[in-house]
Structure formats: C-alpha cells, structure tokens
Amino acid sequence: EPEVxxxxxxQVTQMGQEVILRCVPISNHLYFYWYRQILGQKVEFxxxxxxxxxxxxxxxxxxQFSVERPDGSNFTLKIRSTKLEDSAMYFCxxxxxxGGWETQYFGPGTRLLxx
Amino acid sequence: AQSVTQLDSHVSxxxxxxxxxxxxxxxxxxxSLFWYVQHPNKxxxxxxxxxxxxxxxxxxxxxxxEFKKSETSFHLTKPSAHMSDAAEYFCxxxxxxxxxxxxxxxxxxxxxxxxx
Numbered sequence: 001e002p003e004v005x006x007x008x009x010x011q012v013t014q015m016g017q018e019v020i021l022r023c024v025p026i027s028n029h030l031y032f033y034w035y036r037q038i039l040g041q042k043v044e045f046x047x048x049x050x051x052x053x054x055x056x057x058x059x060x061x062x063x064q065f066s067v068e069r070p071d072g073s074n075f076t077l078k079i080r081s082t083k084l085e086d087s088a089m090y091f092c093x094x095x096x097x098x099g100g101w102e103t104q105y106f107g108p109g110t111r112l113l114x115x
Numbered sequence: 116a117q118s119v120t121q122l123d124s125h126v127s128x129x130x131x132x133x134x135x136x137x138x139x140x141x142x143x144x145x146x147s148l149f150w151y152v153q154h155p156n157k158x159x160x161x162x163x164x165x166x167x168x169x170x171x172x173x174x175x176x177x178x179x180x181e182f183k184k185s186e187t188s189f190h191l192t193k194p195s196a197h198m199s200d201a202a203e204y205f206c207x208x209x210x211x212x213x214x215x216x217x218x219x220x221x222x223x224x225x226x227x228x229x230x231x
Contacts, residue, residue, distance in 0.1 A: 004158065033218070043159075043205065043221035056218060091159065093219075100147040100209040100217045101166035106159035 002026040004107035006092050012113045013082055021077045021110045023092030032075045033093040033104060034067065036060075043091065049075065050098065082114045117142050117210040119189075121222035129230050134178075134193040136225045138206030141187065147209040148189045149219070150180055154202045162204075165189060176200070201229045 005024045013019050025032050034046040047057040049067050066078045075094075079086055089111050093104040122137040140146055150162040163174025170182045176199075180191045189206060206222040 035219070035221075042223050043219075045218040045220070048218060058218075093159075098217060100211055101164065102209075102217070103149075103161050103164060104219060105161070106151070108156065108158040 002105075004092055004094055004105050006090075006107035006110050008110060009108065010111045010113075012115065015084060015114055016081050019079050019082055019112065021079075021090050021092075021112070023075045023077075023107055024073050025075055025092070025094030026105055027073070029094035029096050029105070031055075031095045031098050031102075032067075032069070033095075034077050035091045035093065035106075036088040037091070037109075038085075038088040046077075046090075055098075079112075082112075084114050087112055087114045117146065117208045117220050119148075119206045119208050119220060119222040121204075121206050121225050123225050124223065125226050125228070127228040127230065128196045130198055131195050134191070134196045134200065134227065136191040136204050136206075136227065138189045138191065138222060139187050140189055140206070140208050142208060144211075147217075148180075148182065149207040149209070150174065150178070150189075150191050151205045151207055152202050153205065153224075159205065162191070196227075196229045198229050198231070201227055203227070 007022045032049045037043045047061045048055045064080045089109045091109045092107045095102045095104045118141045120139045148165040151159040163172045165172050165182045173179045178193045203224045208220045209217045
C-alpha cells in the first residue's frame, strides 16, 4: 500500500538555524499539507499546497515558514530561523482531491527539537 | 467554525471488553468526520470516515462509529478490545476553506490502554 514518507524522523537544531523537513507524498496525489503537534497540544493545520502554490495557510504559518515542491516527488517545509516554540512533531499529508470527504494520508512525522 | 471535543483523554479497558471513545462535534453544515489512530512512532492512520452516506460507519480492525446528528456525536466503538488496539485516537472534522479546499480540525486525542 502506498505511504507518505518523511525524513528525517528526528531533528535537533539550535535556535536561529534553518531546517528543512522533507516529505514524499503518495505518487498520484495532488494536494499536500503540513500539520504540527506541539507536545501535549492538538494537531494543528499549517498549510495546504496545490498546483505549486499555497492554497491556504494558518496564522502559525508566518514568514519564517515556506513550502516547496522542488521536483516531482518531494514536498518540503522550511523554517528559516527556528525558535524554541517551533519544537513539535511535524506531519506531512497528501490527498487525491480537495473535497471535504477526501481522506488525507499522513506520514509518520518528524520530531523537531529546537535548543 | 468547526470543532471537535474528545470527552476522555485516557481510556483503559481489559482485553476482550468493549471500547467506547467519545467525540462531539460542532459544525455549521453537514460535516465530514474521521477517526484516525496513531500507534507509537507511526503516522496517523485512517480508521474510518463519515461523509453523509450511512450513519453507521465501519472501519478497519473491527472499529465502527455512529453519526448522531441530534446529539452532535460521532463515538468510536469496538465490541472486543485487543492488545494491539492500544494507541492514541483522534476524532477529526473537515473544515472547508476558501477555494473548495479543506483542512482537518483535530480533537485533543484519547489514549487507549488495553490490559491483559
């Protein structure tokens, strides 16, 4: 069964450093998402991406964040200058279409720790 | 705005006994509702979803959920718990955003423990 994959599984970085989290969505999917879960809090939507542009972003997704689909398979989340409060589990997801009933398939997550 | 409330943060059952994980939703229109499960060090896996067809939805691993509009509930049940069911369970509602796209709104999660 096709899966969403994410690398790395864990990332430790110093405050102020740039990090890039990588995701490989399911191959025939067209819609891509990032969510995050701060320890002890709910999973939160960050951004959705379709046709090489952001379709929606949350208030969390400020200028420090960016997303990109650099080639036909990868989908990346970049944090330009990490803050302590960026420490969280980051989940990538993908779906075939955008309907409300559509299943979003999630990767295993990248646990980011900012020191 | 859409929201979901999971009424129990932790549920503990004995193996072979029924499981009930409770979820209430708030929605201004007919919602799409999902249950996802997360096993340790694994991604979020879809258990089942409700999309306004049958109100009783069957999912994987013997789980099912019933959509009750009058009670705004979407509780997850399983007749007989197995040790492998121990995980975190998330009730999720789909929120329509501009342009026809959707984002998922997660509940806080319920951690299910299964004892021998």
